[in-house]
Amino acid sequence: MNKYEEQKFAIPALKGISEKTITEHLKLYAGYVKNANLILEKIGEYMADSEKNAYVLGELQRRFSFEFDGMRNHEYYFHSLEGGAKGLPAGSKLKAQIEKQAPSFEMWLQGFKSIALTRGIGWAMMLWDPNSKQLTHAWMDEQHLGQLTDTRPVLMLDMWEHSYLFDYIPSEKKKYIEAFFENLNWEVIEKNFTLANQ
Ligand SMILES: [Fe+2]
Structure with a gap:
């Protein structure tokens, strides 16, 4: 089984999000990578007698979803803060898609921010749905x-309180x-959109 690798991020000084927040947040990210690897290893061990260990295996699989998504979600989040604040590139395909779906880019952005205010811990997400060929917003509880x-x-x-509590x-x-939006590198988001479309 391949091990998951902890990624490193080049995050500059941010406006309104302190270095302490980012440093502590990166430690939490490292924990998700570590635990995803640990659970995968444990699953391998318990699989030696999957019948006997069925209950434990089921619970480990549940935890694996949490740790794995926690790892990947944070990778998207931290990558989008790399390289300093940048706007969407000229001729942005993402902007064109948003304007096709929403009355304006600003209204779409406002909608995303409203979702981010959902009560509880979790993630506000903009996703590309390749089946219906459209962007969709979603709220994800926990990870x-x-x-x-x-x-x-x-x-x-990331709308967990650890993202901003300091x-x-x-x-x-x-x-x-x-x-977050003041520091966002939209060029990374454009790239995510391009990759999602492939
Ligand atoms: Fe987080």
Whole structure:
């Protein structure tokens, strides 16, 4: 079984999201990679007698979804903060798609921010659905509950409190959402969209 590798991210100083937040958040990301590997290893061991270990295996598989998605979700999130704030490139296909689906880019963005304010911990997501050939918003509880089958992540916003608690109190999470978009490298999001379309 291949091991998952912890990725490194070149995140510059951000506006409104402190270095301490990013440092601590990266440690949590490393924990997801470590635990995804650990669970995979344990599953391999228990598989030696899958009948006897059926209950344990079932629970380990549940935890695996949590750890695996926690790893991948954070990779999308941290990559989108690399390279400094950048706008969408000229002739952006993502922008064209959004404008095809929403009255304006601004209204679409507002809609995404509203989803990010969903109560509870989880992720606001913009996904590409290759089956219906359209973008769709989604809210995912925790790291894995609410994933839409076959869709590909384009934009992932971590709305767990650990993403902003050193910088904002929970009732101010709107400010964190604004800070995220102020620092977002839209060129990475455009690339995610291009890859999702392949
Ligand atoms: Fe997180």
